[in-house]
Amino acid sequence: MAEQAIAEVLRHYGAEYVPEGYKWAPMKCPFHDDRSASASVSTERGAFKCHACEAHGDTFSLIEWKEGTNFSGAVEILTDILGAEHPAISSRNARKPRRRVFDEEAGPIAGQHTIFSARLRRGFDAGT
Known part of the structure; x- marks a missing residue:
């Protein structure tokens, strides 16, 4: 097709x-x-x-x-x-929407890293 x-x-x-x-x-x-x-x-x-x-x-x-x-x-x-x-x-052959990197309820999607998850690992006041 x-x-x-x-x-x-x-x-x-x-x-x-x-x-x-x-x-x-x-x-x-x-x-x-x-x-x-x-x-x-x-x-x-x-x-x-x-x-x-x-x-x-x-x-x-x-x-x-x-x-x-x-x-x-x-x-x-x-x-x-x-x-x-x-x-x-047809809708079954159309491209799927892109996945979001961060799900508000579940957190980061498995295998995905965000700037927020890296900051949480270091701690908010790291480096000060």
Whole structure:
């Protein structure tokens, strides 16, 4: 699903040819005036990277970068590009929200360290 979505998004922004496949393949970047292939795409991974203009990411982050929007706005734009029935925009395939580093009730999430936990280990008046 992601491969179809990223290929359609790249075509929407002006890519004339999007190579298909799992391995990274060179292509001309649709986000700047490109005379030679300065970008790479892996459609099966759903990822894109331009080595000249620094445009990179998955389907949603490319839309976020190009349109200057957030994830919700990118989903709306992708819906316009692909149509509401496309599986790439269903809620089960959308990116999960980022985890918070600190949970107010439980404290730091396991494996995460915060500036607060380091200060608690040293003590508030350490160094004075």
